[in-house]
Amino acid sequence: DGGITQSPKYLFRKEGQNVTLSCEQNLNHDAMYWYRQDPGQGLRLIYYSQIVNDFQKGDIAEGYSVSREKKESFPLTVTSAQKNPTAFYLCASTKDRSNTEAFFGQGTRLTVV
Amino acid sequence: AQSVTQLGSHVSVSEGALVLLRCNYSSSVPPYLFWYVQYPNQGLQLLLKYTTGATLVKGINGFEAEFKKSETSFHLTKPSAHMSDAAEYFCAVSDTGFQKLVFGTGTRLLVSP
Numbered sequence: 001d002g003g004i005t006q007s008p009k010y011l012f013r014k015e016g017q018n019v020t021l022s023c024e025q026n027l028n029h030d031a032m033y034w035y036r037q038d039p040g041q042g043l044r045l046i047y048y049s050q051i052v053n054d055f056q057k058g059d060i061a062e063g064y065s066v067s068r069e070k071k072e073s074f075p076l077t078v079t080s081a082q083k084n085p086t087a088f089y090l091c092a093s094t095k096d097r098s099n100t101e102a103f104f105g106q107g108t109r110l111t112v113v
Numbered sequence: 114a115q116s117v118t119q120l121g122s123h124v125s126v127s128e129g130a131l132v133l134l135r136c137n138y139s140s141s142v143p144p145y146l147f148w149y150v151q152y153p154n155q156g157l158q159l160l161l162k163y164t165t166g167a168t169l170v171k172g173i174n175g176f177e178a179e180f181k182k183s184e185t186s187f188h189l190t191k192p193s194a195h196m197s198d199a200a201e202y203f204c205a206v207s208d209t210g211f212q213k214l215v216f217g218t219g220t221r222l223l224v225s226p
Contacts, residue, residue: 104157
């Protein structure tokens with residue numbers, strides 16, 4: 001079945017460490033997105049990529065980095081520069097940048113310990 | 114700039130009662146409007162969307178929403194609530210496809226027996 005797979009489902013990070021969240025899709029979608037979700041704040045866009053080897057900052061990109069070396073994969077690295085990384089992270093994809101129907105992964109819950 | 118306001122962070126209904134979740138938007142151009150549902154620790158699933166055409170939009174699981182331009186509203190309704198409808202619901206607006214989607218802060222629907 002086609003879909004988006006995020007891993008791991010739960011992740012614990014020590015302060016000062018970088019961690020990488022995985023997002024893989026087999027939908028043959030061109031565009032992929034990373035969102036951060038905090039209670040009471042809805043979803044906020046971190047980064048998005050409309051094509052391989054290209055990506056743009058979203059509204060809250062500081063302290064995060066991404067890569068898009070393959071169409072299927074869009075990993076997100078939470079760096080030590082992100083001061084408050086504890087959150088639920090969601091990856092999504094659309095067929096292309098103008099398409100309005102998105103598919104979401106199941107999310108990764110990151111906790112700083 | 115676009116924005117979305119969801120009135121009520123929590124809405125409680127009894128099983129079998131009408132569900133009404135409110136969403137008002139602000140957009141300088143004709144908008145695309147969406148409702149997503151999120152179950153605990155899961156990703157988001159598209160319930161329905163309005164792009165153009167008929168203003169009453171039917172979605173999955175018996176939900177529907179009506180685009181009212183004069184009221185800048187896109188309220189979500191369901192005639193009869195089921196226990197399985199308990200989840201968080203997000204309204205979202207975009208004018209240029211998914212990458213510029215702006216989410217509301219969400220409304221948690223509680224359904225009691």
